[in-house]
Amino acid sequence: MTTRLLLTPDVARVVRHDGIARSFQTLARYIAEDYVRWSEFDKSARVANHSDDGVIELMPISDASLYSFKYVNGHPKNHRVGLPTVMAFGVLADVATGSPWLLSELTLSTALRTAATSALAAQHLARPGSRTMALIGNGAQSEFQALAFHHLLGIDEIRLFDVDPAATDKLVRHLSRVEGLTLIRCGDAAEAARGADIITTVTADKRNATIVTADMIEPGMHVNGVGGDCPGKTELARGVLERAKVFVEYEPQSRIEGDVQQMPADFPVTEFWRVLRGEAAGRRSDEEVTVFDSVGFALEDFATLRWLGDRAEALGLGRELALVPEMDDPKDLFGELGLTLAAEATDAAGDVAGADIAAVVPAGLRAALLNCVPHRKDAWTTPPSSRKSAAALEAPAT
DSSP, X not given: OOEEEEOHHHHHHHHHHHOHHHHHHHHHHHHHHHHTTGGGSBOOOOEEEEOSSOEEEEEEEEOSSEEEEEEEEEOTTXXXXXXXXXXXXXXXXXTTTOOEEEEEEOHHHHHHHHHHHHHHHXXXXXXTTOOEEEEEOOSTTHHHHHHHHHHHHOOOEEEEEOSSHHHHHHHHHHHTTOTTOEEEEOSSHHHHHTTOXXXXXXXXXXXXXXXXXXXXXXXXXXXXXXXXXXXXXXXXXXXXXXXXXEEESOHHHHHHHSGGGGSOTTOOOEEHHHHHTTSSOSOOSTTOOEEEEOOOOHHHHHHHHHHHHHHHHHHTOSEEEOOSOOOSSTTOOGGGGOOOOOHHHHHHHHHHHHHSHHHHXXXXXXXXXXXXXXXXXXXXXXXXXXXXXXXXXXXXXX
């Protein structure tokens, strides 16, 4: 068997071939299709390893036919060493056999799916006829958010703010020629939010920040909170959440990672899939304030990998990898080494291991190894109390 490999240029070719508008439309449809199948998925919160500099996460999910996972990091200081804040790849595999069908980059694709999910949620939660959006945080995710809302909701004015003016310059450089889209630079977050129908926050700093405060919220606003996505990292003040009806992707994960991490355990939230299935109301009035507390969920990556696999197949993109060995005898894995083992070679290796070990391993390291691994035939059976310590073995005879 082979595994199809998709790299960043392959994903870029899909988007260029289909166009950015159609790509967002199609990806949003794949995501919606999987959300309405919510009960068919084996779900869990992602597994995260945190450090002072960032987080590395694994995001698994499966239905009865397919399994996927995403490896993704979040390191806000990476730009200082020329690396993206977020880097990701993922696998789509066959549940029946475990065979990996697709191995794909997900750095670019995560930006696409996050924006598609945000716009999909806003279609159900934002006030009908919304045309103006504040975009606070103009880094790597910002252009994707702007274009998804422009093409999927008809947003035609975006009010921009970032603490780094160069980030806003970048966004304007990319999007200033988009037909029907007006970009307005603002001096601070409050100015950007004033009069907006939608506020989108996509900041990267790993801390409890307050990007949007309660006094910035006007009746009927929809807040699309994207940047708060791990413990200790928030963007919205408590007062914003207290004033709004809050929607999340997967409540057990959002309670830990989302802006709702700062709220009591009984603070009410609604999982978005229930809105898509018609089991819960979305926006209930033009005056209601809604919040989509988005942290990113594995189901969205599952849908993205399905989309990428289908488009790659249709367009003949990617290349096949022999990631898993093809064996005449599936039980003969050792044969894949292609070794010819002669008795003389074994004896020679034993001679080196026995006679020359003292010459190539420093005494201190040898002492540590003697304490960690068996070094004589009775090593596993001799009681520890009767074994010589490494220090005794290394000490000169007296």
